[in-house]
Amino acid sequence: MSHKSPLREDKTCLNCNHVVASRFCPNCGQENTDTRKTFYHLFVHFFEDLTHYENAFWKTIKNLLLKPASLSKEYLSGKRLSYLAPVRLYIFISFVTFFLIAVIPNNEDSFGKGFQDGLKKTESKESKKSKVEIDTIYIEQQKIIDLEKKGIISKKDSDSIQKFIKDSKEKELLDDKSEFTILGKKYKSVEELDSIQKYSPESEKLGDFEYWFTRKAQLVQDKYTGKEIKEKFIESFVHNLPKALFIYMPLFAFVLWLFQNKKRWYYFDHGIFTLHYFSFLLLSLLILKIESFILGHLSEYLFFRVIDYIFKSVAVIYMFYYFFPAHHRFYSEKRIVSIIKGIVMFFINLFSVIFILMFLAIYTFINIH
Structure with a gap:
């Protein structure tokens, strides 16, 4: 049995001023015991x-x-x-x-570790792929320079071809790097999206909600x-x-x-x-x-x-x-x-x-x- 505090001599409830006949106030339920x-x-x-x-x-x-x-x-x-x-x-x-x-924290179980290892290998392959692409750009540009030195093509043509090769490869790399598409469409930046929306014909412009959602999503992708x-x-x-x-x-x-x-x-x-x-x-x-x-x-x-x-x-x-x-x-x-x-x-x-x-x-x- 638990130890009970002694009852107060005053039978007036301290909480609601109701008269307390026994231990608990019949009006509010508070125990009428000594507060000290x-x-x-x-x-x-x-x-x-x-x-x-x-x-x-x-x-x-x-x-x-x-x-x-x-x-x-x-x-x-x-x-x-x-x-x-x-x-x-x-x-x-x-x-x-x-x-x-x-x-x-989330534990890496055996499956998780295997997944992480596979992810690292994939990232490593992607890194090597990027390096190969960059090397390819360099080799192809060198071929164009050699043709220019031999007089087969002009300096102007050489510069144009090199720029074309570089731009094409960079676009491929950009496409490979992109992980998300917004409503099936890809944009380089929110500025490009705004420009397309502003200057495109009315028939090709996005709807108000589609444009609002796409722009919100593009802002996230840019950041x-x-x-x-x-x-x-x-x-x-x-x-x-x-x-x-x-x-x-x-x-x-x-x-x-x-x-x-x-x-x-x-x-x-x-x-x-x-x-x-x-x-x-x-x-x-x-x-x-x-x-x-x-x-x-x-x-x-x-x-x-x-x-x-x-x-x-x-x-x-x-x-x-x-x-x-x-x-x-x-x-x-x-x-x-x-x-x-x-x-x-x-x-x-x-x-x-x-x-x-x-x-x-x-x-x-x-x-x-």
Whole structure:
């Protein structure tokens, strides 16, 4: 039994001035104890609060992972003090997940190392190719100079041919170097794009939106290399992903609302189910990230690579499977009806998520700074 502070002699609540007959105020719930505490009491009180929070936290996490929909049903039935509140749970898991994803470095497993080695070899080949192209330009120019010295061609022709060769080769190198095309078109710079848009015939000009998007993308290409664009794109995408999920949750709850009895289920009920389901998905991603980080350091051993592969496969399958028993248990429908609804909702949500992610990807790309 925990140590309790002595009650105040004054029976007037310090918080709301209501008369307190026993330990707790019947009006606001505040404990009517002495406000001046000893260090021992503060230590014991802190330990009790921490233990209570940990018990509720681990109980919540256990049910969230292993008992689909149990948290939602318990919450709506009125049992709320034994678990973390849905909004607090989602915010906490979301913060920890995206924080650790940003902080924990990506391990280079055996596949990753092989990919990196292949990338280095490709870059080395490209470097050698560029050197060969430059040497070819030099050799061909020397041939033209020799012809000029022998009097076979004039100085003017020699200069023109050399310039043509150099420009042609540089254009080839530029084309090979370009990693992105904007709406199927390539531009050397934003100045070239602006010039084409300004002086081209009306029939060949880009539309207002197409020109705006192309110019935004060209500004990014002019400022960064392909590798830098990819790095900044991934960084910005991960940064905006929590916002996209937060925006999508009301839509997910709305889809659930469309498929259920409107008199029996309120939108609030679907919102609670959605918060718990998305908390599960984020927590699963967090576990996968931690597992990948730990086993990534042991990837040189075949045994741990196999364990890593099995764990990831089982986790991904479970993440897809989880929704169906959760939906069935929460809405208490016949299993076949719940499965059919679940499949239809899965495809609706899949297309919705793809659309949002595409929009997010475009927004991320044109706003790279």
